[in-house]
Amino acid sequence: RGLDDEQLRGLKRDLAIRARQENRSPADAWRQIEKAMELERNLGRFAKRGVRATYHACDLCDRDSLAVTLQRIRKTDGPIIGVLHGAGIESACRLVRKKMLQVQATIAAKCDGAANLISLTADDLLQFFVAFGSTSGRFGGLGQADYSLASDLLAKMMDRLAVERPDCRSLCFHWPAWDEVGMAVRPESKMALQAGGVSFMPVAEGVTHLLNELQSGTREREILILDKPEPLDTDRTMTRNAAPADPREFADASSAGEAVATSPPRETHDDGAASAVMASSSDPCASLPLMDRLVPGIAAGQYLAELHLDAARDPFLAEHRFRGKPLLPIVMALELFAEAVMALRPSTHITAIRDVRIINPCYVDPKQVQPAQVCMRETNSGIACELVGPFYDSNGKQIDSERLYVSGTLETGDAARQLEAIQPGKPLFDWFPFLYPEDLHIYHGRPFRTLLKIDYIHGGGRAVLKAKPTTELVGTRTGTGMFTAPALVDGCLVACGTWGYIMLEQALEIPAGLECYRQSRSPREGEQCILRFFLREQGLKQNRYDMVLVGEAGDTILQIEGYRANCIGENS
Structure with missing residues (x-):
């Protein structure tokens, strides 16, 4: 209580250190402190306005604990004449990733809690x-199968209660995202909702809806609050050619036992211990x-995109090895940055990836799944990204819990940038077929083998590449595709390295970073592309290249400026 900004920062720092020592999420630990501070502020506001409010903490799913709490309320405050049940747990993710305990807790917070009350x-x-409840209980939500089930079941419990106790006004609100309160205003949830075009219902409007329904003489049992009568694509996953909804269809909803008011079509959650206003996000x-998943970081304005690296299952690791050890390629680091930023801003386009640097090589032990995260923060030049994860020694002992592997900055815009078309030219004589070596220190397996032919000329060269399906890189992982073209870009880098080995000092080249990566579109599966690359600078320990990849239609697919490759000898 009464902490100034400096003391709060110190508390955050100490809490983060302790959470990491206890193998807990620092963000989750700090969230509990934030809730306690919010509760204290709200009770203080009540007191200033002359409202006597008492907060009783208990687990609604624990019937005995709830019974004791209710009896205490009756003794201290008098008869109980009304219940507002708003408890809930929501953790959106793919169904295959949901844990049984998580699903049980999600359903229990709403439904077991309601049954006990x-x-x-x-x-x-x-x-x-x-x-x-939530609009997701009526229309579903991406990654919210359990939460949607719980919200809809809660509404049906209110239907039954209305029949069993006709003297009690029983109803369920299918709320959208509230503004200022609830979990919809968490940074990671709010940015995702805003990027999807979702507006937020002001608190005063929500309270007005609640009071109006309680004071009305109608007996609807489910109240749906929407922003406007349009196709209810709250997750922006439906096709864009759906016919607009007829407002008259919504006017008929009351005949099915529902009342329709106006406000936004989405909602995000709260935690599960007590009844409170809440919200839910996809x-x-x-x-x-x-x-x-996307979570808030400890520092203000920081966001973390959490991920895992599994060299036993991920082809982009198992098929990319340095001296026999799976090594994360720089091209996959670009994709990690792109996906992290798109999770943060799903409605924007990535226009450039700049200042990419490999700080430390990211080796992944195939015997264990390695957690990692992309740390993001806003800067004047874009969204700064850092790939961070644990580092283990050869015996599997963790040496560093947060080693920095790769850094870069991503620029975003409203539309993808079209790149200037160039003429890559043709070989003076003929192409040289390229065969990937099997015995070099650097091994590129089948998913990366996009380089087919190469042309060696003074100051640079040309190459022919063929795009592969992205599924070959990600294996059993699911998703709608990639934002970059990792396998094709890897083939471009191999072409530069091969040219450097033949034409320069016969040294192997290892990626070190690049100045700028731009991509105008994704290559089509099986598309044959032409690479034109130039040696910009030759150094004793590092060479620098520029390159352009041209598609079958003659358009420029991607452009890389200032690709840096460190030169190493066979024995270094």
Whole structure:
């Protein structure tokens, strides 16, 4: 209590250190502190306005604990005449990733809690019992199968209660995202909702809807709050050619036992211990092959895209090895950055990836799944990204919990940038067929083998590449595709390295970074492309290249400026 900004920062820092030592998420640990501070502020506001409010903490799913709490309320505050049940747990992710305990907790917070409240207030002269559901309970939500189930079941419980206790006004609100309160205003949820074009319902409007329904003489049991009568594509996953909804269709909804008001079509959650206003958001990582979830960071304005690297199952690791050890390629680091930013801003386009640097090589032990995260923060030049993860020694012992592997900055815009078309030219004589070596220190397996032919000329060269399906790189991972072209780009880098080995010092070249990566479109599966690359600078330990990849239609697919490759000898 009474902490200034400096003390709060110190508390955050100490809490993060302790959470990491206990193998807990620092963000989750800090979220509990934030909730306690918010509760204290709200109670203080009540007191200043002369409202006597008491906060009783208990687990609604624990019937005995709830019974004791209700009895305490009756003794201290008098008869219980109304219940507002808004507890809930929501953690959006793909169904295959959901854990049984997580699903059980999601359903229990809403439905078991409601069942206990209904049973333990059976002898109270209730005037109303209001349950807070979600628009996802009516229309579903991406990554919210369990939460949608719980919200819809809660509404059906209110239907039954209305029949069993006709003297009690029983109803369920299918709320959209509230503004200022609830989990919809968490940074990671709010940015995802705003990027999807979702507006937020002001608190005053929500309270007005609630009071109006309680004071009205109608007996609807489910109240749906929407922003406007349009196709209910709250996750922006439906096709764009759907016919606009006829407003008259919504006017007929009351005949089915529903009342329709106006406000936005989405909602995000709260935690599950007590009844409170809440909200729910879709999983912004659900359609991304490499991302697990998006969470807020410890520092202000920081966001973390969490992921896992599995060299036993991920072809982009198993088929890319340095001296026999799976090594994350720089081209996959570009894709990780792109997917992380798209999870944060799903409605934008990535226009450039700049200042990419490999700080440390990211080796992944095939015997264990390695967690990692892309740390993002806003800067004047774009979204700064850092790939961070644990580092283990040869015995599997963790040496560093947060080693920085790759950094870069991503620029975004409203539309993809079209790149200037060039003429890559043709070989003076003929192409040289390229065969990937099997015995070099650097091994590129089948998913990366896009380079077919090469042409060696002074100051640079040309190459022919063929695009492969992205599924060959990601294996069993699911998603809607990639934002970059990792296998093709890897083939471009191999072409530069091969040219450097033949034409320069016969040294192997290892990627070190690049100045700028731009891509105007994704290559089509099987598309044959022409690469034109130039040696910009030759150094003793590092060479620098520029390159352009041209598609079959003569358009420029991607452009790389300032690709840096470190030169190493066979024995270095």
